[in-house]
Amino acid sequence: MLVAAGVLALHGVAAQARTLMLTAERLSSPQAHARSLHVAIDERADTASLRLGADRIDIPLLALAGRLDWGCPLRRDDDGALTCSGPVAFAADGSAAQAADFAVRVASDRIELALARDGSRVALTIPLAAGEPKASLQEVPAAWLKAPLAQAWHGGELRDGIFDAEMSAHANGRIEATYRATQLAFNTLDGTVSGDGVAVAGRVEWTDDEFWQLLVDANFGGGALHIGALHVALPNTPVALNLDMGAGDDNRWHVERFAWRDPEALMLEASGEIEPSALAPLRKLALRVERAHFPLANERYAKTLLAAQGLGKLMLTGDLVGEFVFDGNAPQQVALSTDALDIDDGAGHAVRGIRGGFDWSLAGERPATTLAWRSARIGDLAVPASTSRWQSRNGSLLLLGALETRLFGGKLKLQDLMLHPASGEGERVSTAFALNGVGYDSKDGSLAAAHLAAEGRLRIDGNADAPRVQIDAEFHGGEALAGPVYVKLPDTPVKATLDATRDNARWRIDAFDWNDPGTLDLHMNGEISPAQTQPIKALVLDVRNATLGPALDRYARSWLASKGYGELTAGGALSGSLQFDAGGVQRFAFNADRMNLRDGAGRFAFAGVDGGVDWDFRADRPPTTLGWSSIELFKIPLGATSAKLESRQTAITLAQPLAIDVLGGQVRLEKLSLQPRSPRGERYAGSFAIAGIEMAQLSAALGWPRFGGNLSGGIPEIEFAGDTIELHGGLDLYVFDGHLGVSGLTLERPFGIAPSMGADIHFENLDLDQVTSAFSFGGMSGRLAGTIGKLRLVDWSPVAFDAWLRTSGGGRMSYKAVDDITSIGGGGGLSASLQTMALKIFDTFGYRRLGIRCRLRDEVCTMGGIDPIPADAGATGSANDGYTIVEGSGLPRIMIVGHRRRVDWPTLVRRLQEATHGQAPIVN
Secondary structure: OHHHHHHHHHHOOOOOOEEEEEEEEEEEOOOOEEEEEEEEEEEEOOEEEEEEEEEEEEEHHHOEEEEEEEEEEEEEOOOOOEEEEEEEEEEEOOOOOEEEEEEEEEOOOEEEEEEEEOOEEEEEEEEOOOOOOEEEEEEEEHHHHHHHHHHHOOOEEEEEEEEEEEEEEOOOOEEEEEEEEEEEEEEEOOOOEEEEEEEEEEEEEEEEOOOEEEEEEEEEOOEEEEEOOEEEEEOOOOEEEEEEEEEOOOOOEEEEEEEEEEOOOEEEEEEEEEOOOOOOOEEEEEEEEEEEEEOHHHHHHHHHHHHHOOOOOOEEEEEEEEEEEEEOOEEEEEEEEEEEEEEEOOOOEEEEEEEEEEEEEOOOEOOOEEEEEOEEEEOOEEEOOEEEEEEEEOOEEEEEOEEEEEEOOEEEEEEEEEEOOOOOOOEEEEEEEEEEEEEEEOOOOOEEEEEEEEEEEEEEEOOOOOOEEEEEEEEOOEEEEEOOEEEEEOOOOEEEEEEEEEEOOEEEEEEEEEEEOOOEEEEEEEEEOOOOOOOEEEEEEEEEEEEHHHHHHHHHHHHHHHOOOOOOEEEEEEEEEEEEEOOEEEEEEEEEEEEEEEOOOOOEEEEEEEEEEEEEOOOOEEEEEEEEOEEEEOOEEEOOEEEEEEEEOOEEEEOOOEEEEEOOEEEEEEEEEEEOOOOOOOEEEEEEEEEEEEHHHHHHHHOOOOOOOEEEEEEEEEEEEOOEEEEEEEEEEEOOOOEEEEEEEEEEOOOOOOOEEEEEEEEEEEEHHHHHHHOOOOOEOOEEEEEEEEEEEEOOEEEEEEEEEEEOOOEEEEHHHHHHHHHHOOOOOOOOOHHHHHHOOOOEEEEEEEEEEEEEEOOEEEEEOOOOOOOOOOOOOOOOOOEEEEEEOOOOOOEEEEOOOEEEHHHHHHHHHHHHHOOOOOOO
16 A cells, blocks of 8 residues: 555656655564565656565465565556556575566556466455455466465365466355366375365355355366275266355254266265264265266275275176165165166175165155065075065065065075164064075085975164074974084974174174974073184083984984994983083083993993083082993993092092992992093093903903903003093903913094004913914914014004014924914915825824014014014015924924015915814815
């Protein structure tokens, strides 16, 4: 105004050379501050000029601070307005001076200001009387606007772009503008909102009266927008946005209209209310999708949003329209419809050819709708075409009539199906169902079902993150397979109930009940995580009653077969409980009522078992009694008895010694300790003594040749860890008027598949006459000693041992014994030779020494006789192939020599069998 006043004063004076200088040490206002301001107006003849400078000028609104220098000639245009245009230099703090053209035009009713540089121009019109201030931008870069925008937008940053705009301000506080921006890039400082490469043009209107109101019309033509997890890839084809929103007296923003028009992909309109200060700012929303065309809508608008929800592979194809109404983030109405839509989640679940839709409202009743699909697949489950009708009533979505479809080769029928979309913790799904003839077979064959028939009700409560599933069903036959467990259900009803809740990847089973009347009645609860290596976190299984015969055949036959007990039969009844935690078994208890168990392979049999066991890892339990009428182990009968058991300090122990009658003698169990939760697995430990068991009865029971003697001895400790039995101590058998001892006895899987045994055996002073008589071997006299070390049997057949049989002192042997020993040594028995003719006149032969050795490895027996087996025995070309088995004594003098060091074990076994079952040779 000082400059204008001076110019006007000069204009009214006769032309003469003069100069006007104004100097201000400091000028200050809320919008600007200046220090050492110099204004000079110089008039010479018909010309005049203006010079304005300041050593320091600060304009906070524009974030400008520095030194100013501007000069221009003063003129009047044809309208009589005074104009001044010239270069201006501004040196910002810490930077070199930047030059631009600045023009001022002062008319009688307005002042016009314009700043231009490198094709960019900013203009401002200020009225001096009535009128509206106006501003315009032409090709203005973002750098010119960063500072002023930072003052108005504290939470954001303008990074790039070129701007054109025309703006006018009205007296009532309304601002109108048209605008165009290209290469626009911006972001909020927290990164929740940003744009990059955006091209947009349109109109904006802002009114700030008692409450503000904003009207925006925008047309986008490319670029990308980011709002949280939403990424919008704007196409180059026009996309229109219309916004009408304002503030109310309730501290909320009222969106009267939001419209988005992308004709190729997405057309929608919305209205609502936003409370900016709230943690959940969206208060109301009414959204109408006029058209969503997939997959283009997904690619442009929803791709990253779906990926953030774990649905990155979701693929939709087709068109969809719908309406959504939310109040306080709670749904009030949802309606969707389509003429043709395919949905595929990319994980094996897909629905194709969807037609129709649904119309749901939280209140009142909506018209019925039809929903149909051409085909569907949920993993391995193929669901054929189906059609259903639905209606919304007071917040529930009801299935009208029944929904019937083919399922796994059978039929599925749903009735009284009710959905509650707005339910919080209450019921969300409820339906009656019926299955008939359903079958299934997984790709790996581990899960299967056939001819399943069932009916019942299903209910799902709670939210989607932690649903509670309740099933009440009744089965009417069918078959099911889960791993090694095969179940064949009866035609009579079997009732099952389930109450379970999912929490992330863990299922909490509050109750599972299975009632097969007269066969199996059980209850279970616990926590499992199916995807983990050890899925059981906690489990309680209560068997209220199991009738063992039908229960075993119906539910456990295939599992038992996989464990090697496929021919097991059972009778009687059993009840009990079993508890697990993440560390293993925690408690078990059972009570048997006249229980019988018999292994079809003859390994064991239990009859008349009554009583039970009660054990708890955490506490002592009352004593129990377990008795039986008879037991048979490997065809060895054991007499009736009962055991008193105590559960103390995590172990089950025998309260007092237990005596069992066995084969004319007795087995006395002195100690027994069972630790079900031992670090070594289920661990049994005990000690027992054997007294007076008659070998004649034992050999008869085992099908051995009958021989006399008795079995006695003591085992200081026996341990059963996992599936291995170890005997610490030895067994003594007094047979054949001599002694036989067993030590280092180890049994693996004694009642399972391919049982194995390891032991060391030694014997001494056995009467050879009794031994050969018992085994139908050629008669011999004398005393036999020997060892069978490192014995290893698999499935009760020898696979390795080191054996040495020898006599102490001489004796006599029969002609058949000579023939049998000759056969074992590889001589093929006696032949019709001259030697045979010479021997036929003798019945027995004297011998001084006898020795037989065999080292079994890999089904080959390396043979030896009286002398040790040499190191190179059996090697090709070895001179040590021959070995002496019998060294004769007296006349006729015989010597039996083995001719082959390496003998095939099956061949040797066959020779032994022939020797012990054949007749004596006949000599004519």
